[in-house]
Amino acid sequence: MAQLRFQALKNLNERPKIHVESTPPNISKVFGEYVFGMEEMRATLAPAVFKKVSNAIRNHEKIDETTADAVASAAKSWAIGKGATHFTHWFQPMTGGTAEKHDSFFDALSGIEKFKGSELVQQEPDASSFPSGGIRSTFEARGYTAWDPTSPMFLYGKTLSIPTIFVSYTGETLDTKSPLLKALKAVDLSATKVCQLFDKEVQHVVASLGAEQEYFVVDKALFNARPDLVMAGRTVFGHAPARGQQLEDHYFGTIPSRVYDFMRDFEIESWKLGIPVRTRHNEVAPSQFEVAPLFEEVNVANDHNQLMMDVMSRVGEKHNLKILFHEKPFAGLNGSGKHNNWSLITDTGVNLYAPTSSARDNLLFLTFFVTTIKAVHEHADLLRASIANAANDFRLGANEAPPAIMSVFIGSQMTAVLDELEKKGNVKIEKGDNMYMKLGIDQIPEIILDATDRNRTSPFAFTGNKFEFRAVGGSDNCGTPMTALNLIVADQLDKFHDSVTKEIAKGTEKRLAIVNVLRKYIKESKDVRFEGDGYSEEWVKEAAKRGLGNVKNMPRAVDAYLSKKSLDLFERHSIFSHKEVEARNEIKLESYIKKVQIEARVIGDLAINHIIPTAIAYQNKLISNANGLKGLGVDNKAVVDTIKEISEHIEGIKSGVRKMVDERKRINKITDTHKRAYAYCDDIKDTFFEKIRDAVDKLELVVDDEDWPLVKYREMLFLR
Ligand code: ADP
Numbered sequence: 119m120a121q122l123r124f125q126a127l128k129n130l131n132e133r134p135k136i137h138v139e140s141t142p143p144n145i146s147k148v149f150g151e152y153v154f155g156m157e158e159m160r161a162t163l164a165p166a167v168f169k170k171v172s173n174a175i176r177n178h179e180k181i182d183e184t185t186a187d188a189v190a191s192a193a194k195s196w197a198i199g200k201g202a203t204h205f206t207h208w209f210q211p212m213t214g215g216t217a218e219k220h221d222s223f224f225d226a227l228s229g230i231e232k233f234k235g236s237e238l239v240q241q242e243p244d245a246s247s248f249p250s251g252g253i254r255s256t257f258e259a260r261g262y263t264a265w266d267p268t269s270p271m272f273l274y275g276k277t278l279s280i281p282t283i284f285v286s287y288t289g290e291t292l293d294t295k296s297p298l299l300k301a302l303k304a305v306d307l308s309a310t311k312v313c314q315l316f317d318k319e320v321q322h323v324v325a326s327l328g329a330e331q332e333y334f335v336v337d338k339a340l341f342n343a344r345p346d347l348v349m350a351g352r353t354v355f356g357h358a359p360a361r362g363q364q365l366e367d368h369y370f371g372t373i374p375s376r377v378y379d380f381m382r383d384f385e386i387e388s389w390k391l392g393i394p395v396r397t398r399h400n401e402v403a404p405s406q407f408e409v410a411p412l413f414e415e416v417n418v419a420n421d422h423n424q425l426m427m428d429v430m431s432r433v434g435e436k437h438n439l440k441i442l443f444h445e446k447p448f449a450g451l452n453g454s455g456k457h458n459n460w461s462l463i464t465d466t467g468v469n470l471y472a473p474t475s476s477a478r479d480n481l482l483f484l485t486f487f488v489t490t491i492k493a494v495h496e497h498a499d500l501l502r503a504s505i506a507n508a509a510n511d512f513r514l515g516a517n518e519a520p521p522a523i524m525s526v527f528i529g530s531q532m533t534a535v536l537d538e539l540e541k542k543g544n545v546k547i548e549k550g551d552n553m554y555m556k557l558g559i560d561q562i563p564e565i566i567l568d569a570t571d572r573n574r575t576s577p578f579a580f581t582g583n584k585f586e587f588r589a590v591g592g593s594d595n596c597g598t599p600m601t602a603l604n605l606i607v608a609d610q611l612d613k614f615h616d617s618v619t620k621e622i623a624k625g626t627e628k629r630l631a632i633v634n635v636l637r638k639y640i641k642e643s644k645d646v647r648f649e650g651d652g653y654s655e656e657w658v659k660e661a662a663k664r665g666l667g668n669v670k671n672m673p674r675a676v677d678a679y680l681s682k683k684s685l686d687l688f689e690r691h692s693i694f695s696h697k698e699v700e701a702r703n704e705i706k707l708e709s710y711i712k713k714v715q716i717e718a719r720v721i722g723d724l725a726i727n728h729i730i731p732t733a734i735a736y737q738n739k740l741i742s743n744a745n746g747l748k749g750l751g752v753d754n755k756a757v758v759d760t761i762k763e764i765s766e767h768i769e770g771i772k773s774g775v776r777k778m779v780d781e782r783k784r785i786n787k788i789t790d791t792h793k794r795a796y797a798y799c800d801d802i803k804d805t806f807f808e809k810i811r812d813a814v815d816k817l818e819l820v821v822d823d824e825d826w827p828l829v830k831y832r833e834m835l836f837l838r
């Protein structure tokens with residue numbers, strides 16, 4: 119029974135060391151080597167064509183056929199020059215991860231390599247195997263991918279990869295990228311309009327994202343010896359190691375050499391692909407790490423994050439390592455998030471969330487700062503929905519996890535500023551007064567330079583010149599939360615602009631009109647601000663008193679997409695139609711159900727076929743021992759007690775698994791996807807998973823280590 123485990127441990131110890139390519143002396147020499155970006159386009163396209171392309175990218179416009187032909191031809195030559203044989207449309211279906219279908223450049227008819235503009239612009243992958251939540255049967259059977267020129271093509275292996283959106287033939291979105299692009303356009307329009315109240319020079323506002331990726335690293339042989347990791351991406355059983363994260367010695371400690379080699383290797387690969395990987399360090403839990411790139415425009419940053427996860431997995435293979443992005447692979451240890459650092463930056467180079475030394479500019483900063491808080495307050499449920507997936511439920515809202523309450527942390531100094539603004543807004547401002555001084559806005563730059571004011575327990579925190587959306591899960595596609603965030607901010611900015619314009623029309627001076635609306639927002643959104651310990655029990659109570667949502671699981675969280683408020687919001691900015699939202703929720707719930715189903719099967723299989731036989735075999739040994747002792751007239755009470763204890767756990771596991779199987783049979787007959795998802799959540803996951811696990815983990819402590827079939831936490835988590 120324990121053979122696999124010990125074989126894996128043996129493999130691990132006997133394996134030769136992996137050779138690592140040494141870090142190139144100059145990153146800038148290799149950076150972007152495999153990217154067909156603006157520079158390459160400028161160099162290879164006729165100036166007039168290049169101008170057309172860059173304008174189209176900036177203004178979110180369509181690229182005409184002749185231009186597309188020119189780009190395709192240039193990209194083909196560039197890629198073939200670097201050894202490419204194929205091209206692919208690279209897209210992000212709602213199943214998570216990325217998808218691709220490769221076509222050869224070689225055209226057998228003409229005997230030469232070809233790549234037409236039409237092939238660059240649009241393709242029809244066989245979409246029938248991607249989830250569409252019934253859209254395709256309702257609308258049209260085909261789906262197609264369409265070029266996203268705002269994210270550069272790249273060479274991956276021998277394939278020219280073209281970032282694309284994935285939509286049904288009738289235009290319904292089937293991926294995470296197309297709604298994101300729409301939301302980014304919305305926030306560009308709305309933010310630009312608001313900026314122009316201050317500065318007419320601003321023509322565009324770009325949203326930026328820096329995604330800090332947390333992950334665990336496990337030896338490949340040990341990973342393969344854990345069917346739960348292989349099948350579900352997380353351990354469904356396993357007793358916490360004696361030395362967990364209590365010592366907190368891992369955080370910012372020395373990186374184990376095997377992992378360090380892996381990191382250097384994947385960083386080089388990432389740089390070549392233009393991914394600006396920058397920071398690496400250990401995380402809180404043993405064998406947990408983090409990588410952070412430099413921030414980029416949201417769409418590109420998200421493509422890079424998706425690509426980087428793929429690069430990490432591939433390079434990990436080379437190092438005999440498995441990279442776990444799952445939100446909660448190990449019970450009792452920290453989960454993995456993907457903190458989304460986000461800001462809005464104008465085409466004149468101003469970060470709208472960075473306070474400056476000019477009081478006048480700080481009114482602009484406050485406008486975006488306060489409007490964002492107000493947006494989060496208005497649509498906290500949608501933000502919560504946007505980070506919901508089956509795995510994140512174990513990281514937020516579960517037993518040992520922080521609550522799933524959306525709140526905003528802004529630090530004591532910004533709190534003081536907002537309090538002051540709220541209060542002092544009552545002061546009468548006379549002609550000739552320095553309004554900024556009277557309102558206290560002129561002090562902002564001096565007082566918020568203290569960067570130590572941090573709160574690691576907040577799901578949405580202001581960190582000096584950006585917001586950090588920390589509730590996003592480690593395995594997730596940032597496209598979904600970024601769509602929600604940019605959209606709600608766009609919407610609030612529109613409302614802000616409307617209100618200010620109305621006040622001005624009534625004769626209020628512009629700056630005062632702005633301050634008046636901000637004061638109103640500060641008051642209205644106060645409840646969403648929280649500076650205390652977000653993981654505490656008091657906060658759960660306090661938040662309930664304030665009427666803030668605390669939706670504990672994914673099936674209920676995504677309901678927020680279907681509220682009238684959300685549907686109106688989507689419609690106002692042409693993000694989704696009602697039908698699309700329904701279809702997308704359907705896809706998400708189906709995927710949720712599948713995940714819980716798989717975990718339930720893995721739990722049942724491991725418990726019945728691995729754990730119980732092991733426990734019985736060990737129990738038999740104890741029984742002979744007890745009989746032997748009895749024969750000798752020696753007290754065997756301790757052994758008999760252990761035998762009884764094992765019996766109890768075996769019984770608990772058996773009946774738990776049996777009932778769980780019966781429940782699944784019942785639930786599978788429920789036709790309504792919503793109700794089925796709720797039932798899988800409440801009556802399968804919440805009812806049985808912990809209970810069965812508890813009994814198995816207790817057995818792990820009793821059964822002889824030599825016999826235990828599953829690789830133990832301590833064996834997996836302390837890589838050197
Ligand atoms: P911190 O220590 O505050 O988390 P870091 O410098 O480590 O800050 O940055 C974390 C992430 O935030 C990085 O990916 C970084 O590029 C990104 N970031 C920094 N400034 C911005 C910004 N203005 N907009 C979006 N992301 C940003």
Ligand code: MG
Binds near residue numbers: 586
């Ligand atoms: Mg950070």
